[in-house]
Amino acid sequence: MRAANATGRGRAAGLWLAAGLGVCLGAPGAAWAADAAAAVGANVEAVVQGGRWSDAAGEGAGEGVYRVIVASQGFEHVSTGVRAQWKSDGGEDGLARIAHEAELVAPGHYSLGPPKLTRAAAGVRVELRGVATYDSRVKVVCRFELAPGGKVTVAKACGP
Structure with a gap:
């Protein structure tokens, strides 16, 4: 008891x-x-942010962090699209904003995992690994470099 x-x-x-x-x-x-x-959003598979950018001139002037978003689509053959964003630090109102945005990988061809961000000379390097959408035996790797001002350089196009 x-x-x-x-x-x-x-x-x-x-x-x-x-x-x-x-x-x-x-x-x-x-x-x-x-x-x-x-x-x-329901289709977002991964959001990774890292590194810092600073841009004193231009439309997206300011400073902040890089952010990469991976989203999936499809049913039988799932593919992913990847977008990069230059997210500014909060302004006087305390709210962060997207200063620049760019599509790194269009959906339809690849099924990619979460991005890996590492430092690069001008900003950050984004590495993506995965498989081809219609043949999962084909492994793919993509590398991009993001720099201030919304600049994207393809270091290695997606492919085996």
Whole structure:
């Protein structure tokens, strides 16, 4: 009987703790999670950001981080598309913005995994590995270099 009471008290304490967290985090946390999920999209497979860019001139002047997004499409033959973004640091309003955006890989030909970002001389190097959409025995590698100002250089076109 005594063990049952202890278990009951533990359960009640857990419910109070959960209720307290719900009051503290419930509405704002739930709203943020819903907004983030809607912004990411159901087909996004990976989002990786890293490195820093700084551009003193031009339309996207400012500084921030590089971000690469991999999204899938298709049913029987799933392929991925890859986009690079130059995400600026928050301005006076505290909100980050996309200064530049570029398509690195169009969907349809390859099924690629998460990108690997490493430092490069001018910015970051993006490496993607995967397989050909219609023949998974064909391994592919793609490499791009991203630089300030929305510049993209193809270091190695996608292929075996």
